[in-house]
Amino acid sequence: MTAPRLRMTGVRKSYGPTAALRGVDLELRPGEVHALVGENGAGKSTLMKVLSGAEEPGAGTMDLDGAAYRPTGPQTARERGVAMIYQELAVCPDLTVAGNVLLGLEATRFGFLRKAVDRERVAAALAQLGHPEISPDAPVSALAPAARQVVEIARALVSDVKVLVLDEPTSALTQEDAARLFALVKRLKGQGVTVVYISHFLEEIEAVADRFTVLRDGQAVGGGRVGEVSRDRIVELMVGRTGTEHYPRVPHAIGTPVLELADLRGEELPDGVGLVLRRGEILGIAGIVGSGRTELLRAVYGLDPVRAGRVTVGAHSGARFTPAERIAQGVGMVSEDRKTEGLALDLSIADNLTLSRLDATAGFLARARLRTAVGDLLRRFGVRYRDAGQAVGELSGGNQQKVALARLFHQRADVLLLDEPTKGVDVGSKADIYRQIGAAAAEGKAVLVVSSYLPELFGVCDTLAVMCRGKLTAPRPVTEWTPEAVIAAATGA
Numbered sequence: 067m068t069a070p071r072l073r074m075t076g077v078r079k080s081y082g083p084t085a086a087l088r089g090v091d092l093e094l095r096p097g098e099v100h101a102l103v104g105e106n107g108a109g110k111s112t113l114m115k116v117l118s119g120a121e122e123p124g125a126g127t128m129d130l131d132g133a134a135y136r137p138t139g140p141q142t143a144r145e146r147g148v149a150m151i152y153q154e155l156a157v158c159p160d161l162t163v164a165g166n167v168l169l170g171l172e173a174t175r176f177g178f179l180r181k182a183v184d185r186e187r188v189a190a191a192l193a194q195l196g197h198p199e200i201s202p203d204a205p206v207s208a209l210a211p212a213a214r215q216v217v218e219i220a221r222a223l224v225s226d227v228k229v230l231v232l233d234e235p236t237s238a239l240t241q242e243d244a245a246r247l248f249a250l251v252k253r254l255k256g257q258g259v260t261v262v263y264i265s266h267f268l269e270e271i272e273a274v275a276d277r278f279t280v281l282r283d284g285q286a287v288g289g290g291r292v293g294e295v296s297r298d299r300i301v302e303l304m305v306g307r308t309g310t311e312h313y314p315r316v317p318h319a320i321g322t323p324v325l326e327l328a329d330l331r332g333e334e335l336p337d338g339v340g341l342v343l344r345r346g347e348i349l350g351i352a353g354i355v356g357s358g359r360t361e362l363l364r365a366v367y368g369l370d371p372v373r374a375g376r377v378t379v380g381a382h383s384g385a386r387f388t389p390a391e392r393i394a395q396g397v398g399m400v401s402e403d404r405k406t407e408g409l410a411l412d413l414s415i416a417d418n419l420t421l422s423r424l425d426a427t428a429g430f431l432a433r434a435r436l437r438t439a440v441g442d443l444l445r446r447f448g449v450r451y452r453d454a455g456q457a458v459g460e461l462s463g464g465n466q467q468k469v470a471l472a473r474l475f476h477q478r479a480d481v482l483l484l485d486e487p488t489k490g491v492d493v494g495s496k497a498d499i500y501r502q503i504g505a506a507a508a509e510g511k512a513v514l515v516v517s518s519y520l521p522e523l524f525g526v527c528d529t530l531a532v533m534c535r536g537k538l539t540a541p542r543p544v545t546e547w548t549p550e551a552v553i554a555a556a557t558g559a
């Protein structure tokens with residue numbers, strides 16, 4: 067058997083009273099793609115932060131190519147050839163591509179700046195990654211997310227990366243860019259680089275990974291070769307029980323219209339959208355990143371200016387309402403970008419959950435009743451937390467997403483606008499969210515859901531419409547669509 071490239075033994079890490087890692091062993095081989103899977107809060111990011119020097123372990127040892135490995139920070143980890151690429155990319159937008167790729171290297175490696183040589187080196191790295199179209203001289207601020215990600219990977223490559231960690235790397239990518247990323251990962255593997263790949267999409271893992279390890283509650287509970295273990299078995303290992311239903315359906319009936327859009331136009335997108343959403347209806351909007359789906363929800367909610375057209379919510383007709391007015395009209399939204407627009411990360415879970423409830427009686431509710439309501443909501447959404455007084459920023463990414471959704475349900479909105487509601491959420495918890503969406507429809511609420519994950523739209527929605535360059539097809543029952551027809555409509559084919 068090949069000697070491991072990197073070995074982690076008995077790694078522990080606690081944040082105050084929260085034990086994030088409880089003695090993890092992990093072995094990574096040279097030139098393999100190793101998937102790390104597990105429920106939200108299982109400890110995946112923490113384990114990889116320890117590996118890449120961003121967090122110091124409380125206990126345990128690591129060795130790299132047979133020698134002790136104890137990084138004191140991300141820079142010393144990089145010097146040993148271990149780098150991590152986060153979901154929120156860490157590039158400096160004001161620098162050029164070359165400036166970013168060589169960041170921190172000029173001084174240590176070259177001693178002095180050799181511009182032409184540096185430029186060549188960066189161009190070679192980009193070509194090696196299969197992206198010669200990215201110019202070393204381009205300002206990073208001008209690049210799309212997928213290209214920025216390539217810049218970060220190139221940065222790791224020039225410092226002779228041996229182990230590269232990708233944390234949910236496709237979360238901001240179009241399907242096409244995701245396919246290019248998979249090709250790039252395979253190239254890196256061919257060059258002997260070990261890639262650790264964190265993802266909640268088992269399809270992705272099957273497409274790129276050789277082996278996988280499942281984390282549960284801060285421990286490695288299983289693993290093996292991809293392809294030799296069924297998806298259901300992997301999910302079982304993740305959640306610790308059998309028979310997780312992927313798309314639970316709650317029976318619901320469709321009633322009268324509650325939201326109507328007529329020729330709605332934003333500054334650029336959307337471009338003349340009309341639709342009718344009825345009580346008890348779950349209407350999905352498919353489309354590629356950039357097609358105007360997010361802009362559509364933002365325009366309806368009053369977050370983006372509306373140039374023309376009409377939005378009717380119950381008795382309120384017009385287009386220029388503020389989000390506060392929309393909330394008062396019974397509209398709620400969970401934005402795709404929960405960090406900047408959704409949650410107040412420094413505030414407690416309980417405060418975040420109760421912030422947007424404009425219920426005059428809330429002030430008089432006994433504290434105990436409110437506490438019970440909060441606890442009940444957190445349970446319904448399967449949030450893993452220590453106590454409701456804990457800051458939301460301390461939760462894992464997927465658990466933050468669940469809090470953002472739970473808040474909307476606490477707000478008791480009648481019209482729910484959901485933009486990528488299960489982004490970053492694990493397979494088991496996705497089912498919890500689908501169940502809550504179904505329950506909302508059963509209570510007569512109307513749901514407009516934007517998603518880039520087609521199986522989810524097919525599994526959850528009653529009706530489906532596809533957005534392409536700011537325009538929306540007529541919504542049709544989901545049974546009348548096929549994935550191929552959706553993709554054709556989304557790409558304007």
Ligand SMILES: Nc1ncnc2c1ncn2[C@@H]1O[C@H](COP(=O)(O)OP(=O)(O)OP(=O)(O)O)[C@@H](O)[C@H]1O
Pocket residue numbers: 081084085086104105106107108109110111112113450459460461462463464465490492
């Ligand atoms: N800075 C922090 N302060 C306090 N607790 C933290 C901090 N970072 C992580 N945790 C806790 O450590 C545990 C593991 O979190 P981690 O982010 O590693 O999970 P994850 O498996 O990456 O989850 P996700 O799939 O949601 O990204 C969670 O209980 C989380 O709340």
